[in-house]
Amino acid sequence: MKIAVCVKHVPDAAVTKRIDPGTKRLDRSGEGSLNPVDANAVEEALRIRDATGDGAEGEVVLVSLGPEKAIDSLRKALAMGADRVLLVSDPDAAGSDLVATSSLLAKALEREGADLVLFGQQASDSDGAVLWAAVAERLRLPLISQVAELTLEGGAVTGKRQTEFGYDVIRAPLPAVVAVADSINEPRYPSLKGIMGAKRKQQDVLSLADLEIEAERAGASGSRTEVLALSDPPPRGETRKLEDDGTGAEKIVEFLAEKRLV
Amino acid sequence: MDFAFTQEQEELRREARAFLEENPEAQLAELRELGWLGVSVPEERGGGGLSFLDEAILFEEAGRALYSGPFLTTAVVLPALPEVDEQAWSVEVDGFVPDLLHVDRVLTEGMQSVPAEGETLATMDETRPLGRLTSSDGEAVDGEWEPVRLRLLAALALEAVGIAQRALELGIEYVSEREQFGKKIGTYQAVSHPLADTYVETELARSLAYWAAFCVAEDDEQAPVAVPAAKAFCAETAVAACERSIQVHGGIGFTWEHPLHRYYKRAQWLDAFGGHAAVQRAVVAAALLD
Numbered sequence: 215m216k217i218a219v220c221v222k223h224v225p226d227a228a229v230t231k232r233i234d235p236g237t238k239r240l241d242r243s244g245e246g247s248l249n250p251v252d253a254n255a256v257e258e259a260l261r262i263r264d265a266t267g268d269g270a271e272g273e274v275v276l277v278s279l280g281p282e283k284a285i286d287s288l289r290k291a292l293a294m295g296a297d298r299v300l301l302v303s304d305p306d307a308a309g310s311d312l313v314a315t316s317s318l319l320a321k322a323l324e325r326e327g328a329d330l331v332l333f334g335q336q337a338s339d340s341d342g343a344v345l346w347a348a349v350a351e352r353l354r355l356p357l358i359s360q361v362a363e364l365t366l367e368g369g370a371v372t373g374k375r376q377t378e379f380g381y382d383v384i385r386a387p388l389p390a391v392v393a394v395a396d397s398i399n400e401p402r403y404p405s406l407k408g409i410m411g412a413k414r415k416q417q418d419v420l421s422l423a424d425l426e427i428e429a430e431r432a433g434a435s436g437s438r439t440e441v442l443a444l445s446d447p448p449p450r451g452e453t454r455k456l457e458d459d460g461t462g463a464e465k466i467v468e469f470l471a472e473k474r475l476v
Numbered sequence: 477m478d479f480a481f482t483q484e485q486e487e488l489r490r491e492a493r494a495f496l497e498e499n500p501e502a503q504l505a506e507l508r509e510l511g512w513l514g515v516s517v518p519e520e521r522g523g524g525g526l527s528f529l530d531e532a533i534l535f536e537e538a539g540r541a542l543y544s545g546p547f548l549t550t551a552v553v554l555p556a557l558p559e560v561d562e563q564a565w566s567v568e569v570d571g572f573v574p575d576l577l578h579v580d581r582v583l584t585e586g587m588q589s590v591p592a593e594g595e596t597l598a599t600m601d602e603t604r605p606l607g608r609l610t611s612s613d614g615e616a617v618d619g620e621w622e623p624v625r626l627r628l629l630a631a632l633a634l635e636a637v638g639i640a641q642r643a644l645e646l647g648i649e650y651v652s653e654r655e656q657f658g659k660k661i662g663t664y665q666a667v668s669h670p671l672a673d674t675y676v677e678t679e680l681a682r683s684l685a686y687w688a689a690f691c692v693a694e695d696d697e698q699a700p701v702a703v704p705a706a707k708a709f710c711a712e713t714a715v716a717a718c719e720r721s722i723q724v725h726g727g728i729g730f731t732w733e734h735p736l737h738r739y740y741k742r743a744q745w746l747d748a749f750g751g752h753a754a755v756q757r758a759v760v761a762a763a764l765l766d
Contacts, residue, residue: 289487403495406511406524406534409488 223284251334316348539638576607
């Protein structure tokens with residue numbers, strides 16, 4: 215069983231995010247880390263690999279698109295137990311939008327030909343939550359998203375999909391694409407051995423040329439969207455401060471009634 | 477010559493810190509699962525086959541998190557055993573056994589492996605009580621006590637660095653938020669200077685502690701001087717760091733609700749156990765002059 219997990223190197227949660235006004239892109243120069251929900255996808259892949267037993271045949275491959283320093287974040291997933299990394303990194307790919315990114319990732323995934331492709335539901339930097347859909351479409355594979363529970367049986371994958379009103383249980387034949395929610399599992403902490411051995415695992419960095427993708431199909435030229443303007447959220451409207459002189463509760467009810475909220 | 481931590485060691489520090497922040501009460505079994513026990517024991521004896529320098533990072537982080545399980549003592553005993561086992565270990569030094577209640581066996585200065593039976597004493601640091609063994613008779617363990625003692629003192633020094641670091645961070649966080657006379661109190665020199673002193677001392681302490689760890693790891697001939705030098709300075713640094721942090725915290729600093737008193741008590745514990753700074757300096761002096 216070969217499982218590909220698409221992961222992303224994102225600005226670390228502790229870093230204040232900043233948009234570069236010149237390029238209108240997120241400033242990614244600071245400390246980065248593995249996208250949090252991607253750790254859930256890696257964890258799920260490892261559990262499936264280890265449960266299917268045949269250790270020799272089972273493989274978890276990390277697939278990512280990003281700058282070369284993304285390797286630092288991917289190493290955490292290797293330390294957790296993933297087998298190897300395929301990073302697509304090319305200056306021409308910088309600034310790829312969802313459409314361009316999905317095409318590059320699909321190309322890399324085609325090359326791997328995995329039985330199961332896992333994604334974390336969304337990335338903490340852009341919060342798009344659509345990349346997996348675009349990739350599944352390009353690969354012509356079935357897709358289950360927002361999965362809180364995953365089982366594999368008889369060449370099919372069954373996902374319990376979280377919705378606003380309850381759960382959908384969906385089955386799809388393999389190969390398939392699955393986007394997991396953070397409720398699916400608790401990612402393991404890498405063991406000391408895992409951390410120390412991560413660097414020695416296979417880490418392939420491929421350029422666009424290696425994947426036989428023309429530069430025009432990547433980066434800004436391959437993107438179908440353009441960021442026109444960015445601005446801060448509007449300031450909050452007028453606020454009213456109530457001093458509680460014992461009638462605070464009444465005043466709040468009065469205010470809500472005035473607004474027709476009660 | 478490269479004195480920097482390797483990428484893997486930095487990664488180990490990050491993960492250890494994240495784990496201990498999430499699981500400050502983790503059981504020893506969980507740490508064993510993560511491969512934190514027997515790190516520097518060769519693989520053929522069931523260990524991790526790495527260096528005491530890698531293990532050193534765990535001691536520092538355990539101190540920073542004020543971890544209270546018998547991790548430190550178990551980790552320093554394991555290399556002395558023929559094979560890494562699943563038991564929790566402590567050591568008997570000057571008749572005292574840390575965490576006697578929470579371990580299975582105790583290694584004594586006479587290299588006896590003794591069942592952990594005895595009474596627990598009232599100690600200032602309640603998270604790491606000391607006990608006294610009922611009997612020091614047990615099974616003989618092959619080997620010498622000296623390497624165990626050096627590992628132990630080096631580990632205590634490293635833990636002290638973690639304590640000092642955390643006390644400093646808590647101080648910085650507080651004075652960067654707390655305002656008085658319309659300004660953050662960290663802008664007043666009487667507040668910022670003590671923290672700067674702590675920073676300088678903590679950095680020096682860390683250098684000494686990792687030098688000691690290096691000497692232990694490499695079985696270097698300087699180890700018998702490096703280790704007491706580190707133990708003396710690191711423990712005193714941790715105590716001073718806590719005292720200054722308590723001071724800049726003002727009233728809240730000496731309440732039960734604030735964690736600082738626990739760091740302060742651990743720092744005092746670290747200074748006392750295995751010999752106060754003055755005792756350690758006497759060892760250094762003897763090595764230099766005798």
